[in-house]
Amino acid sequence: MPPLRILISNDDGVFADGIQTLAAEAAERGHRVTVVCPDQERSATGHGLTLQTPLRAERADELFSPGVTAWACSGNPSDCVKLALCSLLEEPPDLVLSGINHGPNLGTDVMYSGTVAAAMEGTIEGLPSLAVSSADFRWRQFGPAAALALDVAEAMLQQGWPEGLLLSLNVPPRPADQIGPLRWCRTAQRRYVDQFDRRVDPRGRTYWWLAGEVVNDLEATVAGPDDWPVDVAWVEAGGASLSPLQPELFWRGRCDTLPQLGALSSGRTARNEG
Numbered sequence: 001m002p003p004l005r006i007l008i009s010n011d012d013g014v015f016a017d018g019i020q021t022l023a024a025e026a027a028e029r030g031h032r033v034t035v036v037c038p039d040q041e042r043s044a045t046g047h048g049l050t051l052q053t054p055l056r057a058e059r060a061d062e063l064f065s066p067g068v069t070a071w072a073c074s075g076n077p078s079d080c081v082k083l084a085l086c087s088l089l090e091e092p093p094d095l096v097l098s099g100i101n102h103g104p105n106l107g108t109d110v111m112y113s114g115t116v117a118a119a120m121e122g123t124i125e126g127l128p129s130l131a132v133s134s135a136d137f138r139w140r141q142f143g144p145a146a147a148l149a150l151d152v153a154e155a156m157l158q159q160g161w162p163e164g165l166l167l168s169l170n171v172p173p174r175p176a177d178q179i180g181p182l183r184w185c186r187t188a189q190r191r192y193v194d195q196f197d198r199r200v201d202p203r204g205r206t207y208w209w210l211a212g213e214v215v216n217d218l219e220a221t222v223a224g225p226d227d228w229p230v231d232v233a234w235v236e237a238g239g240a241s242l243s244p245l246q247p248e249l250f251w252r253g254r255c256d257t258l259p260q261l262g263a264l265s266s267g268r269t270a271r272n273e274g
Helices: 015-026 077-088 106-110 113-126 141-159 229-237 267-274
Strands: 003-007 034-038 057-059 069-073 093-104 127-132 166-171 182-186 191-194 196-200 205-211 214-215 241-245
Touching: 003 015, 003 077, 003 113, 015 034, 015 093, 015 141, 034 077, 069 077, 077 113, 093 113, 093 141, 106 191, 113 127, 113 166, 127 141, 141 166, 166 229, 191 267, 205 241
Parallel strands: 003 034, 003 093, 034 069, 093 127, 127 166, 182 241
Antiparallel strands: 057 069, 166 241, 191 214, 196 205
């Protein structure tokens, strides 16, 4: 494969081992790598944009492998990709990568993930984009996930990346020779219980800390082919999951089950007539 222009971002920040490992893997393969990522951790910021304060970006090449151009940005992951595409890059990238996230992005977690949001920003701009996550917060051996992410992205580009497709790759916390097969996976239903821990500070004021325990509903009906495994179960079994996502959030249920709009606005009509 000829060298690619690759833009890399994340939500764990410029000092994170995951993004440094991913950038090093891409550079070692001969690709032209530019990193534009948050200057500090901004996990679970979703697709938030910075509108009320200016964005600042400083060069951070010294944190990365030789040949990698890097910027640390004061904004969220989506800000970073927008700024890179609109102002920092001299020419558009062939590929957008986001990660490697320090922890999983499985099931409905993709709605909150800054890692997925950064890649989604690339998809919205019409660019092939992939988010990669290491499915354990304590695992720090990012080499296998980086290699698999580049393998998947390069192969997808060679075979033809479908328009509007975002890929989310979750890699189990295992050495490379112990990772199970890569499978296309559906995204599970995943929610949290007891989400807030109520505490009192030294001055007697109440505050809340977002915590909670995850609950996976592996029996819930989810989108995708029935013969595809669910991402949570597949990763827990030791395999790597690859899920196709898209920016479109339109309801996938039957539209003929929605009520007629006249019935929804009848109360307003009655009030107007009265």
